[in-house]
Amino acid sequence: MRIGMALNYSGGFKETVAELADYEKAGLDIVFVAEAYSFDAVSQMGYIAAKTERVQIASGILPIYSRTPTLLAMTAAGMDFVSDGRFTLGIGTSGPQVIEGFHGVPYTAPIGRTREVIEICRKVWRRERLEHAGRNYQVPLPAGEGTGLGKPLKIINHPVRPRIPIVVAAIGPKNVEMTAELAEGWEPIFYYPEKAADVWGPSLAAGRAKRDPELGELDVIAQAALAIGDDVAGLREFGRAMAALYIGGMGAKGKNFYNDLARRYGYEKEAEQIQDLYLEGKKDEAAALVPAELLENMSLIGSEGFVRDRIAALKESGVTTLNVAPLGRTHEERVRLLEKVKELAA
Numbered sequence: 001m002r003i004g005m006a007l008n009y010s011g012g013f014k015e016t017v018a019e020l021a022d023y024e025k026a027g028l029d030i031v032f033v034a035e036a037y038s039f040d041a042v043s044q045m046g047y048i049a050a051k052t053e054r055v056q057i058a059s060g061i062l063p064i065y066s067r068t069p070t071l072l073a074m075t076a077a078g079m080d081f082v083s084d085g086r087f088t089l090g091i092g093t094s095g096p097q098v099i100e101g102f103h104g105v106p107y108t109a110p111i112g113r114t115r116e117v118i119e120i121c122r123k124v125w126r127r128e129r130l131e132h133a134g135r136n137y138q139v140p141l142p143a144g145e146g147t148g149l150g151k152p153l154k155i156i157n158h159p160v161r162p163r164i165p166i167v168v169a170a171i172g173p174k175n176v177e178m179t180a181e182l183a184e185g186w187e188p189i190f191y192y193p194e195k196a197a198d199v200w201g202p203s204l205a206a207g208r209a210k211r212d213p214e215l216g217e218l219d220v221i222a223q224a225a226l227a228i229g230d231d232v233a234g235l236r237e238f239g240r241a242m243a244a245l246y247i248g249g250m251g252a253k254g255k256n257f258y259n260d261l262a263r264r265y266g267y268e269k270e271a272e273q274i275q276d277l278y279l280e281g282k283k284d285e286a287a288a289l290v291p292a293e294l295l296e297n298m299s300l301i302g303s304e305g306f307v308r309d310r311i312a313a314l315k316e317s318g319v320t321t322l323n324v325a326p327l328g329r330t331h332e333e334r335v336r337l338l339e340k341v342k343e344l345a346a
Helices: 013-026 041-051 067-083 096-101 110-125 173-182 191-209 233-250 257-264 268-279 281-288 290-297 304-316 331-345
Strands: 002-006 030-031 056-059 085-094 164-171 185-187 219-228 299-302 321-327
Touching: 002 331, 013 041, 013 299, 013 331, 030 041, 041 067, 041 268, 067 085, 067 110, 067 191, 085 110, 085 185, 110 173, 164 173, 164 304, 173 185, 173 191, 185 304, 191 304, 219 304, 219 331, 233 257, 233 281, 233 290, 233 299, 257 268, 268 281, 290 304, 299 304, 304 331
Parallel strands: 002 030, 002 321, 030 056, 056 085, 085 164, 164 185, 185 219, 219 299, 219 321
Antiparallel strands: none
């Protein structure tokens, strides 16, 4: 099981990256850099590549709507070059609020677009002359569109690798099936290992049945907050606000992927109440209704025995990369947590 972490740079980006050398020594295998509607992730990943030597670097995630498929391929090839082959392209669709509200792009055909993006990226990395006639993307533009001067091109540089790993963030049944078929890795959110088979098992099985053996086994990446001790259980409460934001506020009535996931986990009543309260502006009341059981079992917060048992449950459910958020008060405490979880996962 690989150990990863999402880069949290609330205390300053350069300061956080300076600490990565210690995380590398502690056994960190991969670092994920988010891109929501903050600074772009690519400039920051390039900085990380220059400041590290061994750790893998992943976008977590680049939204597919904010860049053309070809630019995503070029960016991944460039990142793989400056990192000496350490890059993983994490992509996802984000959601209508961000894509339409911040980027001003229609949120259409998320699964079909993702499928075509993956196909186009791999053509670019193989240095094929790019010709793609899909439902969502046409490269070059067909006759009658644009100037008519477009012609098939191939990337000038030779990519370090002809197939850069692609990870897709997905939670919906059809999206998960497509991910298991086409991608090297799958990154769900709010991963509850004991419920994963019921929620995603059929989709994963259907996708794997169509999977090219050359892709290898699907890397399953689960996220969890991490704190180890006999008096740390209260730290689970810090997850309430974020869970309420996603379950209640990331979308509208009838169009919230995370609310749907909570319902599929068996929390239908709580999901409805959390959304109603959140959309009414009652965020604290919504957060109070997030089930304690959900917060507990999605986390690695508790005694060493608890964390060991949760890691075993994650492994049994198929997780191969554990993406942790160490909750130590100091850098030294976070390093020790990373060393400990690396030991427990070995």
